[in-house]
Amino acid sequence: MRRLLLTLLLLGSGLAHAGELPETDWLDLMPLSDQKALEAMPEIDHNSPEAQGTFTDKGGLKQSKGLPAVMYSTKTVAAMNGKNIRIGGYPVPLETDAKGRSTLFFLVPYPGACIHVPPPPPNQLVLVRYPKGLKLDDIYTPLWVTGTLRVENVNNDLADAAYALDAGKVRVVKESDL
Structure with a gap:
């Protein structure tokens, strides 16, 4: 229940500790035309091999053909x-250093985004x-990431991204943040 509460409050909290930047909303990364297209999108079918835990040789997490353009x-x-x-x-780890720390990862707006x-x-x-x-002990643990955002097309076997962020600070979200 506590994790659910953290999840629900994370993206809408907007609270910052002293000295921290205000929160950037995920929708700030999306043009208004895309926001409207998402609102009008039909229900998505989750019946795919990935939904059963079966992945293709490319990781299986890239977009399937036939989805709405948005x-x-x-x-x-x-x-x-x-x-x-x-x-x-939420993190989706891609690379780790010799000590097992994640040095390169996707950040996604909701838990399990690259699993579902x-x-x-x-x-x-x-x-x-x-x-x-x-x-990273758990990909379902919410993070705050602070740094310089860049518009950058990233092509990875796991997924594609339109932004990259050079992080100066990464930390786990705590209950006191909410």
Whole structure:
């Protein structure tokens, strides 16, 4: 129950500790035309091999053919390029250092986003570069990530992203943040 509460409150909290940037909302990364298209989108069918835990040789998490165009959108918000932000989300680890700390990961807006299909559109995925690394014990643990956001097309076998963030700080969300 506690994890559910953290999940529900994370993205809508907007609260910042002293000295932290205000929270950037995930919708700030999506042009208004895409926001409207998402609102009008029909229900998505989750009956795919990935839903049963079966993945293709490419990881199985890329967008399936036949979804509404907004689910493939790489449209970005130019004003976000080069902006120093703090955004909350969930990690999808890609690379670790010799000590097992995640140094490269996707940040997604909701837990399990790259496990359930379809994954979020590329403009709702952020590739995070964090050379200091972070020990991740659970991909369902929400994180705050602070750093410089860049508009950057990222193509990965797991998923595609329209943004990358050079993180200066990554930390687990605590109850006191909410």
